[in-house]
Amino acid sequence: MELLDRLERQLGELDRAGLRRRLRVVDTPCAPHATVDGREMLAFCSNDYLGLASHPRIVEAMREGASRYGAGSGASHLISGHSRAHAELEERLAAFLAPHLEAPRALYFSTGYLANLALLATLAGRDADLFCEELNHASLIDGARLSRSNVRIYPHRDIAALERLLAASTAKDKVVVTDSVFSMDGNLAPLPELLALCERHGAWLIVDDAHGFGVLGEHGRGALEHFALQSPHLVYMGTLGKAAGVAGAFVAAHTTVIEWLLQRARTYIFTTAAPPAVAHALLAALDIIDSDEGLARRQRVQLHVERLAHELQPRRWQLMPSQTAIQPVIIGGNNETMQAAANLQERGLWVPGIRPPTVPAGTARLRITLSAAHTDDDLSRLIAAFRDVETA
Numbered sequence: 001m002e003l004l005d006r007l008e009r010q011l012g013e014l015d016r017a018g019l020r021r022r023l024r025v026v027d028t029p030c031a032p033h034a035t036v037d038g039r040e041m042l043a044f045c046s047n048d049y050l051g052l053a054s055h056p057r058i059v060e061a062m063r064e065g066a067s068r069y070g071a072g073s074g075a076s077h078l079i080s081g082h083s084r085a086h087a088e089l090e091e092r093l094a095a096f097l098a099p100h101l102e103a104p105r106a107l108y109f110s111t112g113y114l115a116n117l118a119l120l121a122t123l124a125g126r127d128a129d130l131f132c133e134e135l136n137h138a139s140l141i142d143g144a145r146l147s148r149s150n151v152r153i154y155p156h157r158d159i160a161a162l163e164r165l166l167a168a169s170t171a172k173d174k175v176v177v178t179d180s181v182f183s184m185d186g187n188l189a190p191l192p193e194l195l196a197l198c199e200r201h202g203a204w205l206i207v208d209d210a211h212g213f214g215v216l217g218e219h220g221r222g223a224l225e226h227f228a229l230q231s232p233h234l235v236y237m238g239t240l241g242k243a244a245g246v247a248g249a250f251v252a253a254h255t256t257v258i259e260w261l262l263q264r265a266r267t268y269i270f271t272t273a274a275p276p277a278v279a280h281a282l283l284a285a286l287d288i289i290d291s292d293e294g295l296a297r298r299q300r301v302q303l304h305v306e307r308l309a310h311e312l313q314p315r316r317w318q319l320m321p322s323q324t325a326i327q328p329v330i331i332g333g334n335n336e337t338m339q340a341a342a343n344l345q346e347r348g349l350w351v352p353g354i355r356p357p358t359v360p361a362g363t364a365r366l367r368i369t370l371s372a373a374h375t376d377d378d379l380s381r382l383i384a385a386f387r388d389v390e391t392a
């Protein structure tokens, strides 16, 4: 059939460009030591920064939640799927972020992707000017498209450029949106400067803290705590499948913003609520994040980050200057990057190669992610294998 032939040809082009992606099958829980495609591997690829994805207390809470509420929610939140567990989770999240927001309320979404679509489509309407950071996550790019607002891209971390765009804007609704931690670079957005600009120009600042919530800040409240920010202009999105170890995401903002989302967000209204057991497990995850154990786990991640910066020291390749658990090593070419990933894999190390379109052409990279679940020995193995592979 001609249609299939065309797809086969396009897939062949992906192969030739070194861009074909492939699934790997994992038999073990998310943890550094995993069985992948039947083989034991040491993994540096998950976003499970605190090592909570297979934490016994959270797994037990998931079980307890299933016993109490059953397997599925049965309907969307506004029909009948909004369980006591969902309601409690939203209250806990709003209270957790309360030091940084005015009159806070939180809304739980099934995924961060859906939360971002909802946020941009509901806060930035057709008449709005929407200012997007160049390296924003794909879900924000799609949300910007869905919003049908007037989208302006500003260069990476370029406050002066954004200021010019804001000053030139005559729109009533102005919205600035940025990742807090850039997911493929690991560096931070200049949130204090961005917030000051937004306050001056009467704009919302939407912060996607997918890689900050749980890990940044002394209490794990994320980027807003890290930078000690507090403002009614802030609209916060945190994900719960990364450092929190379970699934889903939430938006926390002024109660009026949340009420508007609840009335208008199509990705909230027209989708089945996540299983209540997931929300119940997340209550246990929040207990841990906001405890001494959580603090100790955050400190472990930070020690790993500092050790890697000191000891990895690639020669031909380039370790990006990142203070977070995301530690990318730029190689450049797609095929060379995938070859390096394959060479690490041969040595039993699982470090993903990241290629365009996820990152700009010519900046393909290995993306190391560190977790509190890694041991010092795990890091030693990574550093030694890296030396080997770079000089091979």
Ligand SMILES: *Cc1c(COP(=O)(O)O)cnc(C)c1O
Binding pocket: 110, 111, 112, 113, 114, 116, 137, 139, 179, 183, 208, 210, 211, 239, 240, 241, 248, 249
């Ligand atoms: C992972 C991620 C998302 C999407 O969150 P999910 O819950 O995985 O859908 C959104 N934004 C950023 C920056 C992310 O890294």
